[in-house]
Structure formats: C-alpha cells, structure tokens
Amino acid sequence: METESEPYVRLATLRQLHQVVAELNTARSLADTLQTVVDGIVVGLGYELACVNLVRPDGDLVVAAFAGDPAAEALITGRVGSRASWERRLTMGESWDGLRFIPHTEGWVLLEDDVPQWHTDGPDPRFADEWHPEDRLYAPMYASGGELLGVISVDRPRNGRRPGAWGREALQMYAFQAAIAISNARLRANMQRALVRLEREQQALRASEESFRQAFEYAPSGMAIAEMGGDQHGRLLRTNDALCRLLGRPASVLRRYSFSDLVHPEDIGTLLRTSAEGGRAELRLGRRDGTYVWVSLRNSVVADAADGPRFLLTHVEDIEERKRHELQLAHRASHDSLTGLPNSAELRSRLGARLCRRPQSVRATAVEALDAAYEGHGAHAGHGAHAGHGAYAGGAVEAGGAVGEHGFRPDAYPEPFEYPGAPAVPAPGAPGGPGPGAGPYDHHVHAVAPASDVDDGTKGLAVLFCDLDGFKSINDRFGHHTGDAVLIEVARRLTTGVRDGDTVARLGGDEFVVLADGLGAADAADLAVRLRNAIIPPIRVDGRAVRVGASFGIGWASCGMSADEVLRSADQRMYIEKRSRSKAHRRAG
Numbered sequence: 001m002e003t004e005s006e007p008y009v010r011l012a013t014l015r016q017l018h019q020v021v022a023e024l025n026t027a028r029s030l031a032d033t034l035q036t037v038v039d040g041i042v043v044g045l046g047y048e049l050a051c052v053n054l055v056r057p058d059g060d061l062v063v064a065a066f067a068g069d070p071a072a073e074a075l076i077t078g079r080v081g082s083r084a085s086w087e088r089r090l091t092m093g094e095s096w097d098g099l100r101f102i103p104h105t106e107g108w109v110l111l112e113d114d115v116p117q118w119h120t121d122g123p124d125p126r127f128a129d130e131w132h133p134e135d136r137l138y139a140p141m142y143a144s145g146g147e148l149l150g151v152i153s154v155d156r157p158r159n160g161r162r163p164g165a166w167g168r169e170a171l172q173m174y175a176f177q178a179a180i181a182i183s184n185a186r187l188r189a190n191m192q193r194a195l196v197r198l199e200r201e202q203q204a205l206r207a208s209e210e211s212f213r214q215a216f217e218y219a220p221s222g223m224a225i226a227e228m229g230g231d232q233h234g235r236l237l238r239t240n241d242a243l244c245r246l247l248g249r250p251a252s253v254l255r256r257y258s259f260s261d262l263v264h265p266e267d268i269g270t271l272l273r274t275s276a277e278g279g280r281a282e283l284r285l286g287r288r289d290g291t292y293v294w295v296s297l298r299n300s301v302v303a304d305a306a307d308g309p310r311f312l313l314t315h316v317e318d319i320e321e322r323k324r325h326e327l328q329l330a331h332r333a334s335h336d337s338l339t340g341l342p343n344s345a346e347l348r349s350r351l352g353a354r355l356c357r358r359p360q361s362v363r364a365t366a367v368e369a370l371d372a373a374y375e376g377h378g379a380h381a382g383h384g385a386h387a388g389h390g391a392y393a394g395g396a397v398e399a400g401g402a403v404g405e406h407g408f409r410p411d412a413y414p415e416p417f418e419y420p421g422a423p424a425v426p427a428p429g430a431p432g433g434p435g436p437g438a439g440p441y442d443h444h445v446h447a448v449a450p451a452s453d454v455d456d457g458t459k460g461l462a463v464l465f466c467d468l469d470g471f472k473s474i475n476d477r478f479g480h481h482t483g484d485a486v487l488i489e490v491a492r493r494l495t496t497g498v499r500d501g502d503t504v505a506r507l508g509g510d511e512f513v514v515l516a517d518g519l520g521a522a523d524a525a526d527l528a529v530r531l532r533n534a535i536i537p538p539i540r541v542d543g544r545a546v547r548v549g550a551s552f553g554i555g556w557a558s559c560g561m562s563a564d565e566v567l568r569s570a571d572q573r574m575y576i577e578k579r580s581r582s583k584a585h586r587r588a589g
Helices: 002-024 030-044 070-076 083-089 104-110 165-217 241-247 265-273 320-334 344-352 366-374 471-478 480-496 521-535 563-579 583-587
Strands: 047-055 061-067 094-096 099-102 136-142 148-157 222-227 236-239 280-286 292-303 310-318 460-469 503-508 511-519 539-541 544-546 549-557
Touching: 002 030, 002 165, 030 047, 030 061, 030 148, 030 165, 061 070, 061 148, 099 104, 099 165, 136 165, 148 165, 222 241, 241 280, 241 292, 241 310, 265 280, 292 320, 320 344, 344 503, 344 511, 344 563, 460 480, 460 521, 460 563, 471 480, 471 544, 480 503, 480 511, 480 521, 480 539, 480 544, 511 521, 521 549, 549 563
Parallel strands: none
Antiparallel strands: 047 061, 047 148, 094 099, 099 136, 136 148, 222 236, 222 310, 280 292, 292 310, 460 511, 460 549, 503 511, 539 544
C-alpha cells in the first residue's frame, strides 16, 4: 500500500513545490523574497522550522528570515555566524548531493560555535531514519558564478523521519530556485537603488544647473563661457547681462567675437600668456563706442561631461576705477604736482635706463657702437656690465679681485644689460652671436657723447640743465602764487619747444632738465637757444606782466656714468654759462 501511494505523494509535493516556487518570483523586495523562501519550506516541503542564513558583504552569514516558531524566530533572527564556522559545518557530516546532513552523533561538537541555532535535547532515535532534535540539515545556495549566497537550514520534518531520496531532491531543487529568486531580488534591489540614486543625482544636477544659471545670469560682474580647442577656440558662447552692459554690446553680437578680438592691441600678449586653468590677467577690453575699459579676467575650465568637451568660464570684473586710481598714484609718485612734469625720481629713472656701467674711458663712436651691437667684434671683451638705473658702481673693487686695464673688474657685472625693445642677441660664441670672448656689453648700443663742443657728427643723449634767472625776485616780490604761475607757464613753454619723444622734467624749485636723444653738439646748442627764447617773453599773471630769463648748461649722457654724474656735469656747465653773462643780460635772456 505504501509503495502504491508513493507516486501520489510525489505528485502532491510537486504541486506544492510549484506553487511556492511561483510565489518566490512575486515578492517585491529582497526581504519579502527571503521570507517567502522559508515560508515555502514550511508549507510545501513538510518541515516545521526553516531559516535562511544570508551572506553579508563582509562574508559572515546573518539569519535573515525564519518561519515555523515565533519564539525561535525572535531568538535568532538578525544574529550573525562567522564564515569560518559555516565553512566548517558545510564540510562535516554526510553529503547528500547538494545538501549537507550532520547527525546528532557528530553535531555535539557544534554546540559551542558562533552559528545561531535552536536545537534542543531529545531521546535517542528508536529506528534508523528517525529524526533527532540535534540533527542538522543544510541546503547551500550558490549564485550563477559559484559564489555562496546563503544557506537554508531546516528542522523537524513533519513525518519525524530523515528525508528520503525524493525529499532530498525536492529540497535541493527548492534551494536552487531560491538562489535564483534571491539573486533576482538582489538585482532588482540594486537596480532600484541605482534608479533612486540616479534620480537624486539628476535632481541635484538640475538644481546645480539652475543654481549655475542664476549665478551666471544675475552675477553683478561679467561672466562668459568660451570654447576650448578646435578652430573656434576662444569664441564666446554665452555672456551674461553684466558683461553685455560693461562692453555695450548685446549677447547676440558678443557671440561673434572672442576676447582676442576685443582686447586692446597692447594687451594681446598679456591675454595670450594667461593660462586657461586658474589664469588671471588685467587688461583692457573694447567697448562698442570705441573706448576701452580696464578689467580683471579670471579663468577656470569646466567639463561638460566625463569625457565631453571642455569650456572656458571667464569672470570679468570691472577695475576701471581701481586702475585709474593706481595710475593717478603712480603719476603723482613720478610727476611734479605743480607743473605735471616728470619729477626728479622719474628723470633719474629715464636717464638711468639709457646708461650701462661700461667704463667711461672706453670711447666708441656711433658706428663702433653699432658694430659692437650687431657684429660682436669683441672690442671690449672681458668688460662685464649690468643694466644701470641711476646707480653707479665705479670706484673700489673687492680685495683680491682682478682689475682690468680700464680700472674695473671684468667679472664684476655678469648679467648683460637689456635695453627695452632691443633685439635678443645670442650669447658670445653662439651661432649668430658675438665671437668668443666678447663682453656682455656688446649687444647694447651705448650712449656716447661728442668729443668736444664742435659738432663732429656724433649723435648722443643731450641733457639740458635749465635754471631760471630772476625767479627769486618775482617770488619774493609778488608771492608764491605768482611764482607758481610762472613755473607752470615755463613748464608749458619748455614742453611745447621740444619733440614728442623728448623729456622735460622739473628737478625742484626753478630748475628744469630736458633730455633730447639723437642730437649733435650744434643741435643741442640750437635747442638751448630756442628754449631760452621761448621762456623770456613776458608772462601775465593776474593782469601783471613778469619776465624771467634762463641759463642752460648742456651735458651729455655716456655709458659708464651714473644719472647723478650726468646731471652734475650739466649743472656745472649751466653755472659756467650763467657766470659768463652779466645779471642784466641774463634777465634779458
């Protein structure tokens, strides 16, 4: 009778197994799937107790679901067993194909390990296949790649017997289906988390883009986005209202330009030297009305996507007022507050820029200076020089230093003089440069002076020292107001009487200096006469006509001299000229 009923038992079990497996795939979450797994074992496979031990990311196994006994469920759910203890259990006892059975006769050694368990004591089995309370039956679940997902643990078969071949196969098949359901549930859970994370990231991105748009559009200072790379590098793609107002151009027009199209011609080099990432520059940009405005540019690179195109974000700040203030301060520091002419410090700076420390005793004509600059014959080989800005280093040398034939150390000034705007000259001995042994002065066109007051064709930098005659009496008689007006008018007449490239400076008091380059001795004398004649006509102040004369001394700037020495030489010549004329004659000019 038992044999005849076996097919019917298998058929009923298959129906129940089919039903619980179908329910595995209807669970919405991983937790629901795990609970469905243990519930299906209790309902469909004939066990009173079942639990799923799920592998955690750290490798240990946690009791994730329990069915059959609320007390036992409350006792062990959520508890963790170490991976080592579980691996020990899965290698003990008897292997029933994909199952692992540990009889009570061997399981006593497991009572003290850290795997959560609910087994109780009981009497010895009365027959061979009777289930003992301390028997253990495990069904490992593996993913498709072979890694362990978890272990199903069952207890108390309802028939009180150890499962036979069919019961074992049914449990093994169920464990296989449960592994698939758990993997799918995990995949769905990961996908749901990914979707939630993606949605949050998209929301954050939209919020960030909106924040950037508002910050860009409504920034109080100018903002621009330009292309990077390609044929359209630097072309403006987008500008905000502040930049449009600053440059007086609508956004649609600005999109036709790049910053290189708008920058002042003198500042194009500054723009090109400005790095894209973190670069800063102060330069002038052109407005629609043709004027220029000082701005500060600050660049940063913005990537459109992980591997997408990169754009240049430029912050444009209006610094016109600050620049104007800086220029005013610089002008005040270098110019006389009364006449607006360059002051003594600026005069010495301009004069020193034309001088180097080449010894004065080494004379050269203009032709020889050009030969030294462009042919490098080494006429002054070994005579080192350094750019001089009003400081004279002649005189004593260090103890033990070698002294050249002209009374100075050849190695005293290792750095070559570089005159602003002069072409770069290769080093001595290099191809195209001065020959070996040529001195560092040989790429500098030296300032030379005529050998005498007779015009020999030499052109040099003339320094005309002017001292007003009769000014003190005007100042004492009519007051400082009249004296200041006279100085202002004299400054105007001197400035009018020289060329555009010449310098007229006020040293202080009633002393003026004129720097005029490229003059011969006769040219300088003629210039002094013209300026004296321009000064002597009456000057009207508050309806009163006053007159002053002027004495001029002509000095010459020459390399090897300091600015002070040049001015002192011209000053001495001026006093010689002043003493050579009577007082009345000086007042008459």
